[in-house]
Amino acid sequence: MRYSRFLIPTLREDPGEAEVVSHRLMLRAGMTRKLAAGIYTYLPLGLRIMNKMIRIVREEMERIGAQELLMPAVQPDELWQESGRWDLYGKELLRFKDRHGREFCIGPTHEEVITDLMRREIRSYRQLPITLYQIQTKFRDEIRPRFGLMRGREFLMKDAYSFGRDEEDARETYKSMHDAYTRIFNRCGLKFRAVEADTGLIGGTFSHEFMVMADTGEEAVVSCGSCEYAANMERAESKVNDGGTKSEKEEERNRVDTPGVKSVEEVSAFLGVRSDKLVKTLIYKTDTGPVAVLVRGDHEANEVRLKNLISANELMLSDQEAIEKITGGPSGFSGPVGLRGIRIVADHAVGQLSNFIVGGNEKDVHLVNVNIGRDFKVDQFSYIRKVLAGDPCPKCGSPLSIDRGIEVGQLFILGKKYSEPMSAKFLNKKGEEAFFFMGCYGIGIGRTIAAAVEQNHDKDGIVWPIPLAPFHVQVIPLNVNNEKVMITSELIYGSLLGVGIDVLIDDRDERPGVKFKDADLIGTPYHVIVGEKNLNEGFVEFKDRRTRELKKVTVEEIIDHLKGLFNRRRR
């Protein structure tokens, strides 16, 4: 490709709209442009990267025997009514009516469509298991799109769906997907981790997320340095010390006046006790009724775990009014003692405490030396708090650490969540009807590219991992008006092109500085610099973008070297 004929509108200055590195650099490098909030155009250079990514994904999907198909982006409401998600999905689902007034949506995911297809086409267990995938544009009307490609509304996604006879089939496919994902993200040059995840709206029995580690990540990832345990914050837990006996003798319960003292920090400072001697009482409103939740003062409630525990779809902290009605006191002074007509669930850590402090359900009053059993009853203990850095690993007990990650892929075992309500059945070996046992597996293409930029850049621009790089080599003739320079540059360009290496020749009549800056910004892994002075001594220069190492070499050497380099990669 000739730079002079190729649209790469690089920007010298940072666009004001961009906050995160990947967004900023991809705009500056002329790879993407925004059309509306969360909706982006991929310019030619950006599309080349996307296509590289897609190729990797296709190769790895084919390798595990998944078959590609393409489903419509627009989907009729009937299918979503069948699965029950039309009402469940909320505003994120972009809905509209056609000219006849029929309801449609733009697909944010395709479980319904694929399940419908399979129930029509698959009759027998002999046709199972089968895995299908597509690479397709999705739309989710995010409340707040942000971070450029990392969280757009319209985005390209690889979504695969497996149909098996039973759970064993599903687990097997799941495992091969896990391997395929590992290979895909490795090939993209990413540092990542597969973590246990909550199943969210898609639902199902278990799930892994592939997280790319980056400070700008949106999700907190809990992981163990000593064993393979890793989970996202929503799901993570730590070892529960439930064997511990309470050593302290139960003291007499007392009321203390705590005028205007509400928060854990205030109470612990006011009474001169550590916050882990306090118990927070949170009153939640849920679609399955109100719940009082007890966590230790220095802990935070994990609302996702809580939701799962009590099988609620909706869960939010109660407002002032509801709190007064339930506890009899204002917010900030809630406590479990004397609560009636409300379920009380407590975190395991609360169960380890004795003689702790709680709110008195009365303005300006707290209770000290409170004990479970004697003073109130807990309906259920569970792990319902957020893990803190340093907590013991649930598997091996070593301290856990918390990092930030970008979710680039997710694996779900769906089970019969869709096949049952949609009545997607086949005949099994015994001649009985059975529901498909399903799994689904997504990769955010654009997001993975953005994540790759987050992990691979320096102050001058992007440093593409070779498999994703839009061009492998950039030939930079420093003076296009010098015949010798151009003949040599063209020779190198042609030779590399001839062996299938992606080469960009910067044949613009620009000053060297401009070309160097653009080459660094775009992030081509290797630069071949052809300058008059070196050429007179028989040399060109070879630069490694990542290390910035510069070598003087002859034309023959550089061609051989690059040919060898990319031949080896291909094998």
Next chain:
RNA sequence: CGGGGCGUAGCGCAGCCUGGUAGCGCACCGGUUUCGGGAACCGGGAGUCGAAGGUUCAAAUCCUUUCGCCCCGACCA
């Protein structure tokens, strides 16, 4: 949806408080000189000041409404 901020040339911004000829840098076009890390000089093109309404002799500037965008939060595959 709550809080904060911003819409002025392709991009980055100033001007607005205190109303009176729309400006700067980069980019773009032409010319001269340059030519190894975003060149210098000369000349030039480019704006319904987000939109609508109001106040005023006069509005980018003041008032009202509205649309869009960004950030934080709530939410989230």
